[in-house]
Amino acid sequence: MNEEQAKERILELREMLEKYNYEYHVLDKPSVPDAEYDQLMKELIELENNHPELHDEHSPTSRVGGAVLDFFEKVEHTVPMLSLGNAFNDQDLRDFDRRVRDGVGSNVSYVAELKIDGLAVSLTYQDGRFVRGATRGDGTIGEDITNNLKTIRSIPFKLKEDVMLEVRGEAFMPKKSFQKLNAHREEEGQELFANPRNAAAGSLRQLDPKIAASRNLDIFVYGVGKLEGHSVDSHDESLTYLNHLGFKTNPEWKKCANIEEVIEYVNSWQEKRPDLPYEIDGIVIKVNSLYQQEELGFTAKNPRWAIAYKFPAEEVVT
Numbered sequence: 001m002n003e004e005q006a007k008e009r010i011l012e013l014r015e016m017l018e019k020y021n022y023e024y025h026v027l028d029k030p031s032v033p034d035a036e037y038d039q040l041m042k043e044l045i046e047l048e049n050n051h052p053e054l055h056d057e058h059s060p061t062s063r064v065g066g067a068v069l070d071f072f073e074k075v076e077h078t079v080p081m082l083s084l085g086n087a088f089n090d091q092d093l094r095d096f097d098r099r100v101r102d103g104v105g106s107n108v109s110y111v112a113e114l115k116i117d118g119l120a121v122s123l124t125y126q127d128g129r130f131v132r133g134a135t136r137g138d139g140t141i142g143e144d145i146t147n148n149l150k151t152i153r154s155i156p157f158k159l160k161e162d163v164m165l166e167v168r169g170e171a172f173m174p175k176k177s178f179q180k181l182n183a184h185r186e187e188e189g190q191e192l193f194a195n196p197r198n199a200a201a202g203s204l205r206q207l208d209p210k211i212a213a214s215r216n217l218d219i220f221v222y223g224v225g226k227l228e229g230h231s232v233d234s235h236d237e238s239l240t241y242l243n244h245l246g247f248k249t250n251p252e253w254k255k256c257a258n259i260e261e262v263i264e265y266v267n268s269w270q271e272k273r274p275d276l277p278y279e280i281d282g283i284v285i286k287v288n289s290l291y292q293q294e295e296l297g298f299t300a301k302n303p304r305w306a307i308a309y310k311f312p313a314e315e316v317v318t
């Protein structure tokens with residue numbers, strides 16, 4: 001195989017492996033057997049080793065390649081990451097709805113989403129390529145954990161469109177992975193993680209990306225921080241657009257015509273919560289219209305256009 005053929009094969013393999021990775025980890029619908037994926041990955045690693053001049057940090061082979069760091073760099077979020085006010089019962093939700101309608105009138109609809117119990121992160125893309133990932137930190141300054149986030153297979157390296165974008169999401173550890181991890185730690189006589197959130201946070205704060213890579217972390221992307229090259233008018237539209245770009249979004253979101261529909265959704269998920277393969281600690285409710293969100297703005301701490309309904313802590317079955 002000459003230089004030109006090798007380069008062509010490398011580009012072809014990168015495209016194939018990114019597509020197969022998306023099908024497996026975002027759509028949960030693999031189109032090729034694992035053995036075929038592994039064989040193609042092995043071929044790409046070999047070709048890239050023989051052609052270092054074709055190195056690309058967005059190659060599927062660089063999901064675990066990151067060096068062990070001495071510390072995490074601090075990064076500033078271009079758009080501060082939100083913290084939400086809380087609601088604990090139906091009346092709190094009706095009070096929230098009244099404040100919203102006092103602000104923007106009665107023609108308001110909401111989007112209700114599962115509140116994933118993990119670690120809030122921000123992902124930055126330039127020209128549609130993943131360039132940086134960071135923790136929420138204090139909302140303005142976070143820590144650069146790009147190498148660890150690159151190990152999460154449902155985070156796309158290349159989007160379907162070459163947009164400049166900063167998205168927010170929740171990195172989490174599925175319940176099954178958490179149980180397996182703690183069982184292994186118990187066998188090794190290591191300290192156990194208290195819950196999947198601590199396990200996910202602990203994994204993403206490791207300086208060696210190989211540890212994060214071994215922890216089977218996942219992510220749901222749920223919001224846009226900054227977006228150039230496209231515009232949306234409502235939150236449900238932004239969720240659909242994020243999904244179109246190749247992100248893993250949580251499929252359980254619901255557009256609600258009024259707060260009574262929100263309350264129905266909250267009560268239904270309080271029942272169904274134990275059946276989910278990941279932990280949730282509540283429901284996030286947002287005014288759907290971005291124009292109305294703009295009109296409502298923020299208090300000193302939280303947006304006036306969103307609230308987090310917190311479920312009572314799950315009874316721990318000992």
Ligand SMILES: NC(=O)c1cnc(N)c2cc(Br)sc12
Binds near residue numbers: 082118170
């Ligand atoms: N869907 C969402 O908006 C969502 C889901 N899960 C979470 N832990 C959070 C946190 C904030 Br702040 S928003 C949000």
